[in-house]
Amino acid sequence: MNESVIEKAGTKYAESLGWMVYKASSPGKVGVHDRIHHKNGVTFYIEYKATGKKASPKQQKFAKQLRDAGIPCRCCDSISKAANFIDNMEYSVPVGIYPQCININLSSFNI
Numbered sequence: 001m002n003e004s005v006i007e008k009a010g011t012k013y014a015e016s017l018g019w020m021v022y023k024a025s026s027p028g029k030v031g032v033h034d035r036i037h038h039k040n041g042v043t044f045y046i047e048y049k050a051t052g053k054k055a056s057p058k059q060q061k062f063a064k065q066l067r068d069a070g071i072p073c074r075c076c077d078s079i080s081k082a083a084n085f086i087d088n089m090e091y092s093v094p095v096g097i098y099p100q101c102i103n104i105n106l107s108s109f110n111i
Contacts, residue, residue, distance in 0.1 A: 001078065007034055007048035010082030017090055031058030033066075033073060037086075040093045045073040046082060053077055 014021050014037055024036040024045065033045035045066055047059050055063065055075040066073045072089060076082040 001051045003048050003050040003053070006050070006076065006079055006082060009079045010046060010048065010076065010086065011035060013079075013083055014086050017086065019086070031056065031060075031062040033059065033062065037089070042089065042093050043071060044085075044089050045071065046085065047073070047075040048082070049075055049077040051077050 011021050014035075018039055020038045022036050022038075024032050024034060026032045033047040035046045035048070037044050037046070045063075047055055047063070049055065054077075059075070063073050063075070072092075074081070074085045076085060
């Protein structure tokens with residue numbers, strides 16, 4: 001299957017689950033993964049490939065840098081692999097931890 005078809009389907013699926021999905025690019029830096037996803041403080045990257053294709057050595061190096069920084073990433077060469085990874089990341093999204101941060105009493109900080 002063509003990479004663009006897989007990428008479009010994966011992006012649409014992630015967005016349907018409430019993920020903010022952006023095309024990742026970094027001028028002058030080769031190997032950056034295709035898409036970056038954000039939701040409730042969780043971030044992950046996906047490098048999309050046509051069926052049977054593998055990440056380039058520079059993409060593999062970038063993936064290692066992400067993993068070393070604690071950022072999940074995957075190279076997905078099918079819609080099902082992308083959907084499975086997105087589903088796994090969906091379970092890692094923290095729920096209900098942010099509302100208590102909204103009503104902070106700033107006077108206690110002597111600002």
